[in-house]
Amino acid sequence: MVDAATQNLSTAPVEGGPPGSPRAMRPVEFARWSWRQLTSMRTALALLFLLAVASVPGSLVPQEGVDPVRVAQFKAAHPGLTPWYERLSLFHVFSAPWFAAIYLLLFISLVGCVVPRSRLHWSAMRARPPAAPRNLVRLPVHTSWSAEVGSADLLDSAVRELRRRHYRVDRAADSIGAERGFLRETGNLLFHTALIGLLVAVAIGNLFGYKGSVLVVEGEGFSNSLSVYDSFAHGARFSESHMPPFTIDLKKMTVRYQPSGDQRGAPRDFQAHLSYTSDPSAKPRSFDLQVNHPLVIAGTKVFLIGNGYAPVFTVRDSTGKAVFSGPVPFLPRDANNTSIGVVKASGARPKQLGFEGLFLPTAAIDPQLGPISTYPALIVPRAVLNAYVGDLGLDSGVPQSVYRLDTNKMTQVRNAAGKPLAQVLAPGEALKLPDGQGSIRFDGVRRFATLQVAHDPGKSPALVSALLALVGLMLSLFVKRRRVWVRAVDDGGGRTVVEVAGLARTEGEDRDRLADEVTALARSLGAPEQAPASEQVPATEQVRATEQPETGKPAADETED
């Protein structure tokens, strides 16, 4: 679709219909007309541009597939816009029907262009180079001289020289037609075909692939199955039996942050020290998982995509019995790991207990914002908790987030002054509820790692397609398509009149470079030094195009003896 020289191959519609009265097109005619419209370069160009425009909202509106949290925030902030955005699929632009319509039409247009052009290219490659035009000096780049060598010998050496320059050569009685640069169109077709391959590879990944994220606290682990994942997305043809049965334990999560300077608190190093087995019976092996350094198990990749803190709490109810004890992941909300979370003690009697609040690795009290963290690592770890008693709502059958407390059927615990009970806890400290309703003790802190497990069977085909597309692209842009003709005729006086001419068939090609080639060819055939291979003036001087438009008119003022 790039080459101007093949415009005459275009299936573009002819402007204006045949003369005569307009009549309705028959279905077959209409289908043919539509097909020609769709596969025309103009339509392809419009669709390509439309695809670019259609991608823009996908970067400006939060996307479900990229950042669901921000989508929820956006919906909460813009209740009026939300239904319209939803109607237009603006929260998932790249899987929207209208987006798919654009790229599918583009690819159909592509196929409709590539197939006939491949056929034409195939026959063009097997055809003989075009015979020399009658008047070679009419061509924009040409040279001629009179030689002492016989015409047959001269043409023989011209054939050798052109072959050496990778031309396909066809010899006639007194002339040679030569052509090079077929790789340009080959590359062009390869590029566009590889793009189709890329689309297929993406489709394979979407159909058979899966991606899940799982949060693992230090000292804990999981085995690969659907139920362990906190979020899981998979293609339509995915089956759980495809999941390799590996297990992963998080031994330790180490983190390092910039301790000082204007980037204080910026992450510097995250490492999850894992022990894993490729199947439950295998011997465990260890691996240090880092960002940019995934673990590969049986074609499935495990990535470290996040980390945070899981403070350890012990909750006792009114009877003094420990009804909950263990680490609870709190999700980081900012760059300094101010984290929020909840603790649910469903076994507490007589009423269930719930706590919500903050975990601050380096606690400080901001006059405006209240308790916040001022550094992401553990320097002054504190937990700040509110307490609720009542029914946690876990038995209602409605699935509940482990990071949110449903306080509909709970009452907040207040202190003697009637204010909500809240307390900043250092490790080892406990919050005691009034009237002996129970207590929560902040025992210590463990870290957690968020791991992403991904399997995409389309990714290798996608890479191969992309690289082939790149190769094709370079060929289609950098290979020069040229035709060269040589004619040698005996002048009857024992000398041979030689004419060499060239024609560039490449968009944007500098005629000077073709002139260089024709000059070099002429020299190698014994042309005298003075013979210039073009009507162009010598190199340091340029004729302004307005004064002498490049119409390819032969140079009358040049002496060519």
Added chain:
Amino acid sequence: MTSESLAHLSNNLLYSAMAVYTGAMYCYAAELAFAPRVRAGRVLATVGATASPSVDPAVSGDAPPTPADAESREQARLERSNRLGRIAVALTGLAFLLHFGAVVARGVSAGRPPWGNMFEFSTTGALAVTGAFLVLLARRDNRMPVRYLGLFVIGPVLLTLGLAVSVLYVNSEQLVPALKSVWLVIHVTAAMIAAGILTIGFAQTICFLVQDRMERTGGGPAFMSHFPSADAIDRAAYRMHAFAFPIWTFAVIAGAIWAENAWGRYWGWDPKETWAFITWLVYACYLHARATAGWRGRKAAYLALLGYSTFLFNYLVVNIFLVGLHSYAGVG
């Protein structure tokens, strides 16, 4: 040398480079300003030709006869203009060396490739622009003059550096874990080289549009008559874009490979990825438009400008204002 003193040296070199760039820019501007107007019908050397050509009366034979003293005055003006141009190129070379030194010192000071945040990306990216321009100048191909572009290339370079030192500056530090990868070198280098070449293509496209207008309406400032013909600029701009496009494609593919290795998916429609894709599409449109009747010339040129503005959007707006995985700007 300690890391801090190296970072300090880097900053000093950068400020020196900016001073020399400023001098170069003034010289490019003066070269254009002092160049005499080329009269219609006159065959004349183009401003920016490397050699110092003379206005040969024999060549300009069909020019209207002018008094000899006016001729020689004009000749003197042309000589002076050319001298300014050569000084400008020399200053550009000097500024490039200082700039290069600044980038290297920054990299050594941090012990890593010097493009880990937006300040560094901007300074190194600007270096790529100057580098691409110097490569073109060094080709010494008189048939494709490039010196006339000096003002339009060094201007944006200086603007970028000014933005970098004033708004984007951050101290030299280690990388965030997400950037610790060999792909930082491969992906970002390709993106910067492509950007450098596209910037020159952008400058050429602007010159083409102005020259094209001059040629259709006549008149215009004197210096424009020294630019190559609109057609020649257009072809040069096309070649620049055609050269940059596969490099940009490679940068996007390398980015996808890196994304697969870091985040578990090769394409996730992160804002940065989306805009790299948009830029790719718009430049693909440009290349196709060149081969489509009715779109060649000005319409295609507008597409090239649009392509460059999508690149700028990705560099400035997406880095700073849009939330995404590529938020390494270190700004704000």
